Amino acid sequence: MASVDPQKVYDVVVVGGGPAGLMASLCLTTYGFNILHIDERPHPTTAGRADGIQPRTIEVLRNIGGVSNAPVPGGPIAGLSPIAGGGVAKKMISKGVRVYEVAFWDPTADQKLARTSRAPSCPEFIDVVDNYTLLLHQGLIEEAFLDEIEARRNLLRDPIPTPRSGIFRPYTLRDCRTLPSSDLLSSTHPVECVIEHGDSKAKHTIRSRYLLGCDGAKSHVRRCISGGEEGDGEWKGLITMQGEATDIVWGVLDARVKTNFPDIKYKCLIHSKSEGSIMIIPREANLVRFYVQLQSTEGGQIVSITRDKATLDICIARAKKIFEPFELEFGYVDWFSVYQIGQRIASQYTLDHRIILGGDATHTHSPQAGQGMNISMLDMYSLAWKLNLVIKGLGKPEILLPSYEHERRGVAEELLKFDGAYSRLFSGRGPDAKHLPGGVDAEKFIEMFKQNAFFTSGCGAIYFANELNALPGAKLLDGRHRRAFNPPGVKLVAGQRMTPGHVTRVADGNNVRLQQEVKMNGAFRIHIFAGDLRWTRPALEAFAAFIDSPDSFFERHRVSPGVPSSIVDGPAAVMNHDDHAKHTHTFNPFFTFLTIVGTHWYEWEIADLPSPLRLYRSQVYGDALFDHRVAEADTNAPLHRKFGIDMQKGAIVVVRPDSYVGAIVDLSEDGWLGLNDYFAGFLNVAPMKAKM
């Protein structure tokens, strides 16, 4: 396969084979696109680098799931998803270690170093299933992506031949630009790029619909579109990197150690009295990640060790010093690097919504908060479903594409604000990066750590009002049906992830996680919380009739028959043995319905539900499973209670393909007409010829 050459035309070119580029490739492959994915490194990462996966990222990876290429006895099953257990999340979890608790060590009145506080990685108030940070080296993370991309490429309808997992290496981007629309190809594939093989120097000119720059802090893509001279794109081009560097230098290494430090298997934030700070993180294979502040004291003055002088030996010596009085003996070292603390963000993520940047190409900061890789991956996760809608002709590009930067820049800015304060404080500096007279203010630091747990878990990455998030401030909320949005008492919030809950899948009686029932497949998930059927049955029937009427969002926003929303699901996730039954509903792959009934599921049948809801057989649920977050142990419908949904009224919760809540409306005519307006805000009306 090494001899495969790139072709001339692709849907999307992805530049960069790190976590952001891999997430882009995995998602876009899932949506059925042919990707040209290049990386200038000859091989994937083998050690070190980013190593922390946060709870929300695990949740996302679980939602991406895993496909199985195993042959099915009796041949493929129409309408049955090839999504199987396992997948990227489980592969990573099986190889990594978990951090549930963080310990803070500081000098005290009578001890050189003592544990002064503890904090959970992910405090109880954050409602997330995997309530820990998962640690493993970046190579293992990349490997899980590469395996899954390979498995999904096998499901593409018309795959373009590629090397394994789709990555051409070593290939460098030499140029890229968006051409003016002059012919048929440039109307659909206006992006032109030139890539060069690292060894043979053979050049290829490629055309694509979009090009994604996931090529890191020194992004070639950014320089190409930004202009300016090589290496100076940060300050002279159209896109500038805003923010600042400090003189604070840290070393980072992965090593095996012997020590009598009791918390060596915890994430620890350690401040010595005058020798600087260390953060340690436990890692796979008995390794320990050390972040070591590189400073020394010369003549009573604290002096930073400059980047060029920071060797492994110095780093180890500093670590031993900071660990005193504990013994610390270094063995095998798996990886070593040095970095300088600074925070920068790109002034723009894109100039034309065709060549789009993400990940480290748009934001850089210190690694200690364990956020960079997570936010970079989620940048691409967030962009991919929007591209899917746009390329297939269903989404309005003028709304969806700008929403990428709107939503993700907000998160990156929040991160930079936190990281700037946190990394300086951890280094014993003030907001101006000047040395604090008393060294590290432990109390303030611990306070800051705890206050930011919601954000650092990833669960606090909140999106604000726009066409996709029906929140006060969005135009939609001034519209005709405004009163139907965000019913009082409901605790789910548009622009935030849907929180977890266990329900019973009525079709087979299985206990399942509602959140994970529909895997990432490009569809909007319309959750009908039906409450108590004694009260809600008329509304439920009216809603069902509405869905099948020509004026519903479901009928209005369709693409050409045969264009799927993704490769992982048939037209509907119907676990169906009765497909010889007659019905008129034609599935729309971009919408799927989940009906959660508060009345105990022993008291009604799926067949009692109005069509089309009952046709989504595998997505009808009973709500009667214990949830320890619901104080009243004998609540009939714990998830309705947890989400604050009125049992007499019910509610409709729209979850976007990225598992963010998009809109919450009453289960009433005003509610579903409101949803019509919501979807009309960013989706095209049929008949629209799909652009694929």
Place this chain on the structure above:
Amino acid sequence: MASVDPQKVYDVVVVGGGPAGLMASLCLTTYGFNILHIDERPHPTTAGRADGIQPRTIEVLRNIGGVSNAPVPGGPIAGLSPIAGGGVAKKMISKGVRVYEVAFWDPTADQKLARTSRAPSCPEFIDVVDNYTLLLHQGLIEEAFLDEIEARRNLLRDPIPTPRSGIFRPYTLRDCRTLPSSDLLSSTHPVECVIEHGDSKAKHTIRSRYLLGCDGAKSHVRRCISGGEEGDGEWKGLITMQGEATDIVWGVLDARVKTNFPDIKYKCLIHSKSEGSIMIIPREANLVRFYVQLQSTEGGQIVSITRDKATLDICIARAKKIFEPFELEFGYVDWFSVYQIGQRIASQYTLDHRIILGGDATHTHSPQAGQGMNISMLDMYSLAWKLNLVIKGLGKPEILLPSYEHERRGVAEELLKFDGAYSRLFSGRGPDAKHLPGGVDAEKFIEMFKQNAFFTSGCGAIYFANELNALPGAKLLDGRHRRAFNPPGVKLVAGQRMTPGHVTRVADGNNVRLQQEVKMNGAFRIHIFAGDLRWTRPALEAFAAFIDSPDSFFERHRVSPGVPSSIVDGPAAVMNHDDHAKHTHTFNPFFTFLTIVGTHWYEWEIADLPSPLRLYRSQVYGDALFDHRVAEADTNAPLHRKFGIDMQKGAIVVVRPDSYVGAIVDLSEDGWLGLNDYFAGFLNVAPMKAKM
């Protein structure tokens, strides 16, 4: 590898490559033995056969775990177990489907067929993590075993070359016998067998320490040792198969169907008015397993269809008839078979404790209760750890080997009793297998089903008083320290599995399942429930001093240095970064200590615990995690509460290598002296030269 020939001498010969034989091979390989494993089939199972894995079996498979052969950066880590995530349980779970609920369908006054009742597969009162039945065809189950055996063979110190996963096929056992002790080899390897290649007819004569007959209902091994003519071992040899067959014939098939029957994804027990009964079970790949009673009505009389006339077509026709008024259309059929209901048990499992039978070779019954494969696998799971102790010279063969039949026959007899009544009732027959005048007594049947849930989940497989189970009736309980056994209030019971509970592993703050912390490695797990340290510290210190004293069971029962208890753990499961610390404790691989402290783990340090308990760093736990089975939500130590352990007194719970509770004693001198007596009952006293 196909050209590998069997060698002359093995530790154990295992005959039969089904689930029982595979379990024997997996466990014995884990304990470090070289196995000759033969199967007369040229290939593993590819479809159908046994398909239900019960909750207790999943628990056991999880405890066996999975090893990783992946290279470790920086080389192997002394004392760090190669046990990794995944393993047999997870592989099966990812491929199977789950049954949480059972539905009962019967004729009613106004409907030909209606759902008359429901029951959970595994009711809430059964405290088990995987509270469902897992369904997948036997070939997938075998495959998971074969993969894991292969991975473990790579960890053997001196592996004898074998084909993949250790199974020689097609090989038939031609003869086997135990030789009188006449030379050195026969004193250690007294078993001789002759095996023959299925194609070449080449014969090999093999010597081994033990031979296990896992070769099914028509066991060659049984016939060899039992004597009698071919095929008549059931009634004429030394070992007779006791019990009886009936004229009740059932067909069984795995198929894809289309139907409007609403519970097609449930386990359903369906009784028609006069056409017989059906059981359906959902299966992987959208298959449905059908058990179809084969009878017809001729001239008002119910007539059984005899086995020779039972074709697939008849089976399908009967199924459609019984399903009326529901539509049922058959598509792809994956597997089909016919069986006749009967229950038989071998009069003896062994004649000399050298050639030992298990699984279907010792007990056969109807498949509908979903028990056969489970109990067969657990037969071998149960035998293997006893063989491990005996072969390594630590266990007393005269106690341990007979305990296999004592414990497992009890379970098999319980099964046969249940199955006999259940399968007859389900077929509309009385205890005498005669037709009941009113057909199936639905109410009685449902009652019987529910009453037996504890047993059919596998969790109710209870062992009675013997040297291994310190229960009233055991000689030990008349001994000097009898008052220390089974402290009042404690809810764990010797001879039953240890029930689950979540705890915090103090070494790294991880939330873990206590039950699964020590994987199956041949060691006894000594759980010290330390209660409230304010009260128990003196007892804890005295116990720790006792352990390191020459008179403790820990010091008395040792094998030669260097003989491990298994391949999956070093001398102790110590997650240890401080092995340069000085200590005198020499680990004994056959015992491991788990200390569970009721005082909140923020209030003490591992270093505060007495040595040697603190040396088992990775097995020190805090008990502060919510458990919904403990009514009082704010209980300090929920697991102490759940297990009924007095916080002021603590307790010691010995769990056998098969995760059954062996003994429970006070945390007092009487208690640990009682444990000395307990272990002396079946273990040899050092210095004893290991027989390996």
